[in-house]
Structures are given as C-alpha cells and as structure tokens.
Amino acid sequence: MNDDFLLPPSMAAGGPGVDSLFKFILWFSIIFTIVITGVMCYFLYTYRRRAGVKSEPTPHYTKLELTWTVIPIFIVVWMFHAAFDVYVRNQTAAEGATEIRVRAKKWSWEFEYPGGDRVPQELHLEVNKPVKFVMSSDDVIHSFYIPEFRWKRDVVPGQYSYMAVTPTKTGAAHVFCAEYCGTQHSGMLATVKIDTPEEYAEFKNTLGKMPKGYTPEKWGEELFTKNGCTTCHGVGGSGEVGGAKSPGPKLAGLFAKGQEQMADGAMITVDENYVRESILRPNAKIVMNYNNVQMPVFVLKDDQIDAIIAYLKTLK
Numbered sequence: 306m307n308d309d310f311l312l313p314p315s316m317a318a319g320g321p322g323v324d325s326l327f328k329f330i331l332w333f334s335i336i337f338t339i340v341i342t343g344v345m346c347y348f349l350y351t352y353r354r355r356a357g358v359k360s361e362p363t364p365h366y367t368k369l370e371l372t373w374t375v376i377p378i379f380i381v382v383w384m385f386h387a388a389f390d391v392y393v394r395n396q397t398a399a400e401g402a403t404e405i406r407v408r409a410k411k412w413s414w415e416f417e418y419p420g421g422d423r424v425p426q427e428l429h430l431e432v433n434k435p436v437k438f439v440m441s442s443d444d445v446i447h448s449f450y451i452p453e454f455r456w457k458r459d460v461v462p463g464q465y466s467y468m469a470v471t472p473t474k475t476g477a478a479h480v481f482c483a484e485y486c487g488t489q490h491s492g493m494l495a496t497v498k499i500d501t502p503e504e505y506a507e508f509k510n511t512l513g514k515m516p517k518g519y520t521p522e523k524w525g526e527e528l529f530t531k532n533g534c535t536t537c538h539g540v541g542g543s544g545e546v547g548g549a550k551s552p553g554p555k556l557a558g559l560f561a562k563g564q565e566q567m568a569d570g571a572m573i574t575v576d577e578n579y580v581r582e583s584i585l586r587p588n589a590k591i592v593m594n595y596n597n598v599q600m601p602v603f604v605l606k607d608d609q610i611d612a613i614i615a616y617l618k619t620l621k
C-alpha cells in the first residue's frame with residue numbers, strides 16, 4: 306500500500322519514525338483481528354451443538370493461558386517503548402533551533418519570528434533547520450496540528466506548550482486546529498511554506514514590509530484577510546458571514562458614514578484614530594449590539610495599520 310493512500314507526505318525528521326510505528330500497529334491489528342476472528346468462527350462451527358453429542362467441560366490449560374498473556378504483554382510493552390522513543394525524539398529541539406512564537410486566537414494562527422515580526426496565517430520555515438515552537442493561546446484551547454510533520458499539540462491559554470520540528474522537504478504543508486474552539490473552528494487554518502535557504506533569506510528580508518509593487522490599499526486588503534478579520538467582519542467587511550450577521554460589526558462604508566453608535570449609546574466619529582485603537586485595543590470602544598463578542602488584540606506595525614486604514618476607506 307503506498308504512503309499517499311494512507312498518510313499525507315512526511316516532511317519532517319520525526320515523520321518516518323511515526324509512520325513506521327503507525328504502519329506496524331495498523332497491520333498488527335489487521336492481522337490479529339483476522340486470525341482471532343477466523344479461529345473463533347472455526348471453533349463455533351466445529352464445536353456447535355449436535356444431537357447426541359454431550360458437551361465436555363474443558364478444564365484450565367495453564368500453559369496456553371500463560372502463552373497468550375505473556376506474548377501480548379511483550380508486544381504491548383515494546384510498542385509503548387517504541388512510541389515513547391519517537392515522542393521524546395520529536396519533543397526535543399535540536400541544538401541551535403530557531404524559536405518561533407505561535408499565537409492562537411479565535412480564529413487564526415499568528416507566527417512571530419526572532420526580531421519580533423508577526424505574520425498571520427503563513428508559516429515560513431527553512432529546510433533542514435530545526436525550529437522550536439513556543440505556543441500560547443489568547444482565548445480558549447486550540448490545537449496546533451501539522452499532518453505533514455506528524456505532530457499535534459494543544460495550545461492552552463495561560464501557559465506555554467512546545468513543539469520541535471526539523472523540516473526535511475521543501476514545499477507546502479498545512480496547519481489545522483485540532484480542538485473544537487467555536488463556530489469558525491474548521492476555518493482556523495494556516496499554510497506552512499518550507500523554503501530553500503535562498504527563499505527563506507528572501508522571506509526574512511520582506512518581513513513586515515509592504516510587498517514590492519503593492520499599493521497601501523492592496524497591502525491593507527491582504528493584511529485584513531490574512532489576519533482573519535474576514536472571519537468576524539465578513540469578506541470586504543460586509544458584516545455578513547455565510548449569509549448571516551457576522552460576529553463583528555460591518556466595516557464597509559464605515560468611513561463614508563463617519564459616525565458609529567457605541568454600546569452605551571454615544572455617537573463617536575469614525576476616523577483613523579478610532580480604527581487604530583480598535584485594532585490595538587479592541588475592547589476600548591464597543592459598537593452597539595456587539596457587546597457579546599470579544600475581539601482579540603492585533604499587534605501590528607504602524608505602516609501595517611496605515612495600510613489597513615487605507616483599505617477600509619475603499620470599502621463602500
């Protein structure tokens with residue numbers, strides 16, 4: 306059976322160990338299920354009730370019972386040992402590992418690189434370079450899962466959890482959230498790009514900067530989408546998600562409207578300062594009828610906020 310049928314491609318150093326263990330346990334279970342079921346069926350048939358044949362109770366047969374107790378114990382202990390070995394190997398970061406902060410929030414992943422640049426929804430790694438993820442959650446329990454790395458770890462509010470990985474193949478992998486965390490749980494995805502050393506150097510050069518050939522509006526739109534703003538404010542800030550009212554207020558036409566009513570009834574002026582504050586301190590001002598949702602804090606650089614403001618102004 307080929308790998309692609311059972312499992313996604315393995316792209317990290319810990320992958321082959323997990324895969325061989327998985328395949329061993331799978332085939333072990335399949336073979337024993339067939340053998341045991343077969344023997345049971347055979348006995349059922351051979352020793353079925355027949356007219357004129359009296360049943361003879363069978364006494365204990367110690368040797369047989371010891372055999373089928375002791376052999377499986379050895380196999381199970383061996384499986385535990387092998388699995389623990391793979392686990393420990395995967396759990397420990399190799400020397401000189403790059404630390405990347407992973408922040409989970411409803412409903413996006415954010416990656417912070419050494420130097421402090423934060424990038425949402427897209428994780429860049431360099432091939433054959435060990436990384437250690439230091440992970441935390443801003444709200445509820447999430448779970449950081451990259452099938453191609455054969456690795457999953459809960460991300461819990463109020464504490465850090467860790468994961469170590471050395472990617473071994475260039476290409477794309479996927480981040481899923483593997484712990485139910487609310488309505489948009491299934492949309493809590495991110496991409497992993499495993500770069501060649503040249504590609505990674507180029508990526509590091511562009512960190513936190515407006516991509517070449519972009520206008521601020523276009524960059525703002527990209528930041529809006531990648532930071533997951535659309536999950537709560539709708540695509541294009543439409544105020545609708547999946548045909549229903551979105552969890553966050555409508556942003557399209559906000560600047561044209563010029564005013565917004567707050568939860569306490571006050572009218573405030575919509576300007577650059579209001580938008581900036583709402584990104585950096587989302588709970589400072591709550592829009593009328595939206596006090597049941599808490600927007601997470603977004604740490605963005607000034608020119609990124611400028612770009613988002615430029616984009617919001619284009620939304621009619």
Ligand code: CUA
Nearest residue numbers: 447482484486
């Ligand atoms: Cu985050 Cu499910």
